[in-house]
Amino acid sequence: MKIAVCIKQVPDTSVRVKIAPDGKSIDAAGVEHVINPYDEYALEEAVRLKEQVAGSEITLVSLVPDKAQQIVLKALAIGADKAVHIKADNVPNDSLAVAKVLAEELKLGSYDMIFFGKKAVDYDNHQVGAIVAEILNLPCITGCTHYEYSGGKITAYREIEGGVEVYEVVPPVVFTQEKGPHEVRYPQLRELMAARKKPIATKQPNFSAPIMQTVELSYPPPRPAGKIVGKGVEAVPELVRLLREEAKVI
Amino acid sequence: MNSVLVFVEQRQGRIKQSSLEALSEGRRLAKKIGSTVSALVIGNQIDSLVNEISKFGPDFVILVQHNALANYSPDGYRDAFLEVVKQEQPKVILVAGTAMGKDIAPRIAAKIDAGLATDCLAIEITDDAIIATRPVFAGKVLQKLKITSSTKIATLKPNTFRTEEVSTKAPSIKKITPQIDPSKWRAVLRGIQEPEAKKQDVSEASVIVSGGRGMKGPEGYKILEDLATALGGTVGASRAAVDAGWRPHAEQVGQTGKIVSPNLYVACGISGAVQHQVGMANSKVIVAINKDPEAPIFKFADYGIVGDLFEVIPALTREVKKLYGKE
Numbered sequence: 243m244k245i246a247v248c249i250k251q252v253p254d255t256s257v258r259v260k261i262a263p264d265g266k267s268i269d270a271a272g273v274e275h276v277i278n279p280y281d282e283y284a285l286e287e288a289v290r291l292k293e294q295v296a297g298s299e300i301t302l303v304s305l306v307p308d309k310a311q312q313i314v315l316k317a318l319a320i321g322a323d324k325a326v327h328i329k330a331d332n333v334p335n336d337s338l339a340v341a342k343v344l345a346e347e348l349k350l351g352s353y354d355m356i357f358f359g360k361k362a363v364d365y366d367n368h369q370v371g372a373i374v375a376e377i378l379n380l381p382c383i384t385g386c387t388h389y390e391y392s393g394g395k396i397t398a399y400r401e402i403e404g405g406v407e408v409y410e411v412v413p414p415v416v417f418t419q420e421k422g423p424h425e426v427r428y429p430q431l432r433e434l435m436a437a438r439k440k441p442i443a444t445k446q447p448n449f450s451a452p453i454m455q456t457v458e459l460s461y462p463p464p465r466p467a468g469k470i471v472g473k474g475v476e477a478v479p480e481l482v483r484l485l486r487e488e489a490k491v492i
Numbered sequence: 493m494n495s496v497l498v499f500v501e502q503r504q505g506r507i508k509q510s511s512l513e514a515l516s517e518g519r520r521l522a523k524k525i526g527s528t529v530s531a532l533v534i535g536n537q538i539d540s541l542v543n544e545i546s547k548f549g550p551d552f553v554i555l556v557q558h559n560a561l562a563n564y565s566p567d568g569y570r571d572a573f574l575e576v577v578k579q580e581q582p583k584v585i586l587v588a589g590t591a592m593g594k595d596i597a598p599r600i601a602a603k604i605d606a607g608l609a610t611d612c613l614a615i616e617i618t619d620d621a622i623i624a625t626r627p628v629f630a631g632k633v634l635q636k637l638k639i640t641s642s643t644k645i646a647t648l649k650p651n652t653f654r655t656e657e658v659s660t661k662a663p664s665i666k667k668i669t670p671q672i673d674p675s676k677w678r679a680v681l682r683g684i685q686e687p688e689a690k691k692q693d694v695s696e697a698s699v700i701v702s703g704g705r706g707m708k709g710p711e712g713y714k715i716l717e718d719l720a721t722a723l724g725g726t727v728g729a730s731r732a733a734v735d736a737g738w739r740p741h742a743e744q745v746g747q748t749g750k751i752v753s754p755n756l757y758v759a760c761g762i763s764g765a766v767q768h769q770v771g772m773a774n775s776k777v778i779v780a781i782n783k784d785p786e787a788p789i790f791k792f793a794d795y796g797i798v799g800d801l802f803e804v805i806p807a808l809t810r811e812v813k814k815l816y817g818k819e
């Protein structure tokens with residue numbers, strides 16, 4: 243099976259993000275980047291499928307800045323076989339334009355399965371995977387937690403409010419990944435070394451004219467400082483009184 | 493041509509509350525640009541939903557019905573939705589940011605080359621653009637995103653926009669039997685698994701009692717369920733609890749779980765890591781119960797009790813029951 247996994251980098255989720263002086267972008271200085279967690283979950287699922295279906299191969303497709311190559315290397319170490327690095331220092335914040343570039347590249351590979359994270363935890367746009375699928379006219383199941391593969395069919399599990407939708411689909415197909423039951427494997431030093439020898443093709447993107455743009459970024463108002471009502475069980479009646487009379491939520 | 497189209501989601505004949513929020517916002521936007529708002533409902537045998545939808549003042553209700561559309565189908569709903577979009581040529585399409593809404597909106601965007609703003613908290617509209625305010629970086633930053641495509645699509649964050657019942661003239665009803673071909677659908681829904689005990693989803697709950705690693709194990713959640721029941725809410729969890737296998741992922745709150753916005757969020761044995769915080773910081777009121785007075789959660793909780801949750805929670809449940817006269 244030919245599998246593609248699309249990955250991008252996002253700022254480390256534990257750090258503060260700082261708005262740049264232009265008021266429309268994020269200050270990149272000193273920000274550590276990691277693989278978007280949902281893309282990592284997708285990669286893990288892809289590697290599991292590869293292990294199950296002999297002769298499978300995983301290609302990473304990554305539209306990220308030149309300097310983000312370290313995340314491509316890490317993903318290769320986790321279990322991808324090769325990568326296409328589409329280099330762009332300024333990826334527009336326009337999901338449609340991004341999806342078109344990715345679709346253009348993915349079309350060339352005739353993949354059986356294409357994985358995306360359900361969203362990237364930077365701009366949380368939550369749409370690129372499904373748009374790519376529609377452009378390529380492929381079936382697509384979004385927000386899947388995990389999959390079962392048998393007899394050429396894939397069963398995909400998708401969380402909805404209060405339940406799970408179970409889909410069946412025959413490749414070629416696009417999946418977007420929710421956090422699922424499987425933890426992402428941690429690459430060992432040996433795998434990190436081996437990743438350096440895996441092929442990375444580099445390309446240049448051609449973006450369409452944007453129809454979406456950031457006009458302003460701001461910080462949400464901070465939550466006003468709270469108060470410690472008290473210690474232990476004795477504080478409970480006062481808490482209930484405050485929730486009732488002050489906060490009026492019970 | 494200039495209209496606002498709101499997708500009103502139903503499952504099993506039940507309309508999503510967040511779709512009514514979207515409809516109310518659609519009506520407000522339509523008013524601002526002097527246009528009409530249409531409610532689009534897709535399903536099968538859904539005529540009876542018109543009454544409830546009408547309360548929120550749409551000018552038109554468009555019912556698209558087919559027996560193959562009784563349940564959600566990504567291919568089927570997309571085709572049915574697109575058929576209406578091609579007829580109506582709306583200027584703005586609003587969709588509630590539910591599992592279904594998040595799935596269908598980008599598909600429509602792709603097919604008509606429209607810009608899509610997801611998870612919107614507010615929308616401004618002008619003659620040729622919308623500017624959507626939406627949380628980015630998991631809510632650490634707010635973005636104003638301007639969309640200038642001829643049709644603009646937005647999904648709205650549930651529990652954010654006000655519903656507004658209005659008494660206007662009854663809407664006109666359009667009924668459509670869509671030109672769909674189920675034999676061409678490729679992703680086929682085989683079933684919907686529901687947990688044995690039906691439970692309100694954290695993304696839709698107005699009260700959430702959440703437990704973290706401090707619960708010590710799956711058994712600990714019993715006391716949280718009791719408190720949630722007393723408060724009329726539902727149980728949530730931190731990632732530590734989910735990764736330990738104590739609770740299902742559907743209950744996880746945070747960056748890689750659900751972003752919730754209840755009236756009341758009670759965090760029990762949760763330290764308040766930033767990835768958890770971003771999932772619940774939009775709660776109206778946050779209560780923290782933690783034995784460590786230095787736990788970061790106390791920095792952003794409105795009310796805190798320092799203490800052992802295994803003592804505090806049952807006492808709290810008793811007090812709440814007393815208040816509601818259930819004891």
Ligand SMILES: Cc1cc2nc3c(=O)[nH]c(=O)nc-3n(C[C@H](O)[C@H](O)[C@H](O)COP(=O)(O)OP(=O)(O)OC[C@H]3O[C@@H](n4cnc5c(N)ncnc54)[C@H](O)[C@@H]3O)c2cc1C
Nearest residue numbers: 704705706730731732746747748749761762763768783801
């Ligand atoms: C990419 C990424 C994504 C993440 N996404 C999420 C996410 O979506 N959601 C999420 O929650 N986390 C997420 N995390 C993990 C996050 O960083 C924290 O590790 C996690 O939230 C900690 O969970 P916790 O608060 O339950 O556990 P801990 O941090 O271990 O805290 C347990 C707390 O319980 C208290 N406690 C213990 N016993 C008692 C008792 N008897 N009575 C009262 N208090 C007690 C302790 O004082 C402590 O404060 C993510 C991390 C990464 C790197």
